[in-house]
Amino acid sequence: MHELSIVVNIVEIVEEEVLKAEAESVSAIELDIGKLSTIEPAAFEFAWKHGIRDSVLESAELKINYIQGIGKCSDCNTLFKMNALYDSCPECGCYFSEIVEGKEMNIKTIRIEEKLKPEKES
Amino acid sequence: MCITCGCGTDSAHIVNKDHDHSHMNNKGHIHAHAHTHESIQGHDHSHSQTANGMGQQNTESRIVHLEKDILHENALLAARNRGYLDAKSILAINLVSSPGSGKTMLLERTLTDLKEELLFNVIEGDQQTTVDADRIEKTGTKAIQINTGKGCHLDAHMVMHAIQDLKPVENSVLFIENVGNLVCPSMFDLGENERVVIISVTEGDDKPLKYPDMFHTSGICIINKIDLLPYVPFDCDKLIENAKKINPNLTFFRVSCTTGEGLKSWLGWLMERSAELRNR
Numbered sequence: 001m002h003e004l005s006i007v008v009n010i011v012e013i014v015e016e017e018v019l020k021a022e023a024e025s026v027s028a029i030e031l032d033i034g035k036l037s038t039i040e041p042a043a044f045e046f047a048w049k050h051g052i053r054d055s056v057l058e059s060a061e062l063k064i065n066y067i068q069g070i071g072k073c074s075d076c077n078t079l080f081k082m083n084a085l086y087d088s089c090p091e092c093g094c095y096f097s098e099i100v101e102g103k104e105m106n107i108k109t110i111r112i113e114e115k116l117k118p119e120k121e122s
Numbered sequence: 123m124c125i126t127c128g129c130g131t132d133s134a135h136i137v138n139k140d141h142d143h144s145h146m147n148n149k150g151h152i153h154a155h156a157h158t159h160e161s162i163q164g165h166d167h168s169h170s171q172t173a174n175g176m177g178q179q180n181t182e183s184r185i186v187h188l189e190k191d192i193l194h195e196n197a198l199l200a201a202r203n204r205g206y207l208d209a210k211s212i213l214a215i216n217l218v219s220s221p222g223s224g225k226t227m228l229l230e231r232t233l234t235d236l237k238e239e240l241l242f243n244v245i246e247g248d249q250q251t252t253v254d255a256d257r258i259e260k261t262g263t264k265a266i267q268i269n270t271g272k273g274c275h276l277d278a279h280m281v282m283h284a285i286q287d288l289k290p291v292e293n294s295v296l297f298i299e300n301v302g303n304l305v306c307p308s309m310f311d312l313g314e315n316e317r318v319v320i321i322s323v324t325e326g327d328d329k330p331l332k333y334p335d336m337f338h339t340s341g342i343c344i345i346n347k348i349d350l351l352p353y354v355p356f357d358c359d360k361l362i363e364n365a366k367k368i369n370p371n372l373t374f375f376r377v378s379c380t381t382g383e384g385l386k387s388w389l390g391w392l393m394e395r396s397a398e399l400r401n402r
Contacts, residue, residue, distance in 0.1 A: 002274060002306035009192050017186060024181055031192075038309050038335050085334040086367040096370045105192045113181040 003043040006105065007051030014110055018056050023112035028061040030109045036069040036082060036102035060110075069102025134280055137252050137267040138287045196310055199278035203285060203313025207296065213396045214296045216312050218336055219320035220329075221302030224346040226254050227379040228320060229297055233261040235389055240396055241294035245284045247276040247301045254299065264288065275307040276300050282313075293400045295392070308335040316395065322347040323354055327361035330368050337368040342375070344388065349378040 014026055033039050041064075052058050069082035073089035074096035080089060082102060088095050191197065207214050217225045226246075233242050244265040246254040255267035266288045268280050281298060290296050298314060300307040319340040321329055324347060330337040337343065343365055345358055358376060365372055375391070377384035 002309055005273075005275075005277075005306075006192055009195065012195070013188070013190060013192070017188065021184075021186065023184075027183060038305065085338050086331055086364075088367070095367050107188045107190045107192060110186050110188060111183050112186055113183055116180050116182055 003039060003047040004051055006039065006044070007047045010107060011052060011055045011057055013107060015056050017110060018112060021112055021114065023114050025113045026056050026060045026110050027113050028063065028109075028111035029057060029107065030063045030065065032065050032067055032104045032106040032108050034067045034069065034102040034104040036085060036099060037105050039105065041066070065108070067102055067104050070100045071097035072100050073097050134271055134273055135269045136280070136284055136287060137255065137269060193309065196278045199282055200311035200313040203278055203282055204315075206285065207290075207313060207315070210290070210292045211399045211402070212290050212292070212294050212296050213316070213392075213399050214298065214312070214314040216298045216300060216307075216314035216317045217320065218300045218304070218307050218317060218340065219302060219322075220304045220325060223302070223320045223322040223325065224379055225299050225302070225320055226257055228344065228346060228377070229258060229299060230261055231379045231382070231385060232297075232389065232392065233258065233263045235385065236393065237262065239393060241291060243288050243290040243294055243296050245276075245281060245288065245296065245298045247280075247299055249273065249301060270301055274301060274303050274305075275310050276312060277310045278312050293396075295396050304329070304333040304336050308339050315399070316341050318342040318344060320344045320346050321361065323350050323356040323358075325356075327357050328364060330361065330365040334368045337365050337372065340369070341371065341373065342391075343372045345374060345376045347378060347380070348376050348383060349381045 010029075010031070014029065017023075018026060033041075033044070044064075048062060052060070069087075070079060071082040071087065071089070072079050073092060073094055075094040076089065076092045078089050078091040079100065080087075080091075080097075082097070082099065085099075086095070089097060203214075217229070219225050229244060233244070236242075242263045244255070244258045244263055246252075246258060246265055246267045247270060248254055248267070249270050249272065251269070252267045255265040258265035266284050268276060268284055270276065270280070276298065285296075288296075298312055317340040319336050319342070321343065323345065343362075345361060348358070351358070362374055365374075373391075375384060375388040377388055379385070
């Protein structure tokens with residue numbers, strides 16, 4: 001259940017940002033999760049509900065962009081869609097490939113709510 | 123409190139017979155570094171103000187473009203471990219497998235057989251008990267046990283503290299026996315030189331396809347318990363074929379820690395790899 005570790009890491013990173021920004025709260029968060037990363041969507045969503053309790057993310061709207069896996073064949077340089085780590089090159093059948101996209105586990109953006117600063121007097 | 127990183131109360135726990143103490147925080151293996159380190163990317167935010175999502179008049183929304191790796195804290199600590207170990211020419215090996223594949227027994231054999239050739243230290247990772255560290259210490263090797271509590275893997279932070287306690291000497295070999303789990307430990311770089319995945323013949327030759335990440339991130343695959351091959355429907359060549367679909371660069375050793383069959387080539391590889399580091 002490493003998904004819970006991932007959620008706790010996210011909470012820590014966001015708490016740090018909220019503190020730096022002296023923000024009030026976080027109203028939204030957007031994540032990039034590669035389909036070839038080890039994150040299982042159902043397990044992640046379950047872990048999310050529990051992991052964000054009593055944290056700055058408790059009422060944040062969650063958006064996850066699941067990134068399609070893309071491999072580059074080491075033999076013929078073909079770029080191809082990868083749905084599993086054992087997918088071979090559709091052109092030459094080779095298993096040597098570099099994963100170009102699909103391993104991401106990033107926090108892309110957060111939307112923070114800040115106190116309105118009083119307007120300067122003229 | 124830990125001076126290095128400010129962590130305090132316990133859950134993941136390092137058991138050192140000299141001075142038993144805890145280094146981890148109350149979230150278990152996850153460490154709250156949140157307020158002690160600056161973000162690598164700094165504060166490169168765009169300040170596009172948007173409509174107030176909360177429907178209140180006294181706050182305004184701001185989108186912060188973080189683009190931050192969720193595991194970046196672990197990556198930083200792993201790099202730190204790697205730098206320390208590299209400076210001391212210590213070969214660090216992260217042993218990963220399902221529970222019961224024979225990680226501890228492989229260690230017992232390796233430590234005993236190479237006692238005269240190499241200096242060893244061992245970090246043992248388990249959810250509970252010091253059973254494995256006790257087994258290792260019986261071979262005469264210094265071992266330290268990390269109990270992860272509910273945690274399903276070791277991370278770079280736990281290993282950092284274990285190294286601080288263990289104080290491995292220069293030119294030695296540091297084995298890190300991870301928590302028995304073929305999934306979660308694959309995500310966590312500990313700062314090792316080599317990741318070695320062990321699979322025993324009682325587990326099935328389709329495991330690499332079912333649990334690809336561990337085979338994808340390892341450099342060495344040890345097929346253990348080959349003395350049981352006559353009794354189980356396990357095809358070594360099929361296992362290798364499946365594992366190579368995930369990671370064509372894997373090197374394989376077929377061994378039995380019970381009979382000693384095949385161990386010579388594994389031990390030879392280990393001596394060679396350690397010599398490479400020492401003789402740079």
